Amino acid sequence: MRSLRGKLLPPVVAIVFSALLCSVALIISGSxxxxxxxxxxxxxxxxxxLVDIVNSASVYYLVGIAVAIGFKMxxxxxxxxxxxxxxxxxxAIVGGQLNMPPVIGQIVIILTAMVGGAAYAALPAILKVTRGVSEVITTIMLNAIAGGIIALLIKQGAFGVLNNNNISTKPIPSSNWIPGISFGSxxxxxxxxxxxxxxxxxxxVLLNRTRFGFELQASGESPTAATAGGVDAKRMIVIAMLVSGxxxxxxxxxxxxxxxxxxxLISPQGYGFTGIAVALLGRNNPGGIAFGALLWAFLDQSAVSLDVIQVPREIVTIMQGAIVLSVVxxxxxxxxLELAAEQRRVGLQLAAATTGSAS
Structure with a gap:
């Protein structure tokens, strides 16, 4: 019961606090x-x-899971x-350049995306385990470099094509699209x-039903203890970064x-930083991350409606930031509080045991 309370109470408190903070800001602004x-x-x-919220939440969920895997380590x-x-x-480059049959094409495109992300995560992982370089520094620098690499790849003369004053990869054939689920209007x-x-x-399943998941969490909580138990901490760092990527x-x-x-070149950006917030909000739990992704998507999509009543949509950004800070x-x-309560409970039990033995 205490464990459940410890998981559910903080996000509820955080959301209530952020709502109160935004309410104060709105009242001050006259809204x-x-x-x-x-x-x-x-x-x-x-x-x-509603459909836009679900679509956005799916993107936020994937990136939130990617961040959470690193957090677990x-x-x-x-x-x-x-x-x-x-x-x-x-x-997108592979999908546009190769005219592949259905199913095979989708599988190749998905695997290419995974390999590309993993390969880009390999460099900071290698530097971490071989030279002790902080992954925070290397990954921040690689974020900036990624923009330059994409600009070189998606340009005319390379893999880019001009499309209505916008440069993009060659369009993926319709046979390799993944159709959606239509709900009409x-x-x-x-x-x-x-x-x-x-x-x-x-x-x-990875975290709760596999040896790798146990070793991943053990290495994250105590690398020294995990190493003493026979877990190769450096190997786990590399694997965790590759899976995250x-x-x-x-x-x-x-x-x-x-x-x-x-x-x-103008495809949506910033999902990676949203993923950090969603993972923090969900405390690296798959169910919690799903809740965080849906909440974030709701705030993003419904913020547009505030323009109708002359309320600045930036109030949503304040709420999102307040939620993350409040959750932490x-x-x-x-x-x-739970630690203090547990210490008091143990103290009372010891006192009762001492009194009983004395009598």
Missing amino acids: NPAKALAVMVVQVGRDTT NLFNIGVEGQYRIGAALA AGTVFGLVLLAILVGVGYW AIAGLTALPEVLGRDHAYT VSYEVIRR
């Missing part, structure tokens, strides 16, 4: 918080908002941003939403194969 929230909630049932893989962009660009859910679900299930490579595929069918603080506060 009605209740009206703003009502407009955001009502917007979910209009047009394609006590690695701060900020480079998920660069890894997913490299993976998506390479996958409500929109079309990306077909790769199912892949995101499978990744989440696989992540849960491979999952990161999948991030943009729901959009590439389900909507855009190419990768452009809440978990630490709850952890300390």
